[in-house]
Amino acid sequence: MNDEQKLFKEAKKLFDEGKLWDALRIMKDLAEKKKNYADFQKFLGVIYYSLGFTDEAIEQFEKALKINPNYIEAHLNMAIVLNDKGDYVRAKEHYEIATKLEKEGGRIPTSLRNNLANTYMKLGDTYFEVGEYEKAKEEYERALELAPYFLDIRTKHARVLMQMGEIDKAIYSLEEVTMLNPKYEEAKLLLGMCYFKKNNKEKAKKLWTEILEKNPENQKVKAYLSLLKK
Secondary structure: OOHHHHHHHHHHHHHHOOOHHHHHHHHHHHHHHOOOOHHHHHHHHHHHHHOOOHHHHHHHHHHHHHHOOOOHHHHHHHHHHHHHHOOHHHHHHHHHHHHHHHHHHOOOOHHHHHHHHHHHHHHHHHHHHOOOHHHHHHHHHHHHHHOOOOHHHHHHHHHHHHHOOOHHHHHHHHHHHHHHOOOOHHHHHHHHHHHHHOOOHHHHHHHHHHHHHHOOOOHHHHHHHHHOOO
16 A cells, blocks of 8 residues: 555545544645546545535545546536535536446445435425426436336335325335334324325324324324314
């Protein structure tokens, strides 16, 4: 292991310990000395982003991608930062490049797949919040292709299906989610609402009552139960 690799390892250790400014000092020096090392440029970008310097982070990810245009993790990091800045179009471009590279080169590490899935989920959340349900559905489905067993993503996907009037599909998905995790209150709340929309008030009441018995302070379920009295 040469001196640069030793310093790189030390910077990663400092980063993991939360000593971001110390890690930044080392990586700024390394990235300046070894401008053709994509890993150094990318990791410096990660540190900048962790410190809240998004523009500097983007600049470093761009440098890494200029050195290695097929750097999946750098595309993913870029997508996350751009999404946080609200630049959803460019973020999506980088998501799609990362996905394409993944398919061409085989499976990426599980941690990266999970990060990418969560990034698609966040984009879906953004579309959902502004009422772009079809686009939200597409992003949740992209996320589920990467992480089919993420119950929070499956629940959000079911929520948008419900909003789009695809109640039966939402019920099918949520019944599976609640079977896999009977304690998942959000999924049970949503499943109850789907039953309510299908005029199956008994099933809705049963689910919501179960939640209230276990969590008497749940104001949302109290509001839902009040719907049954109208």
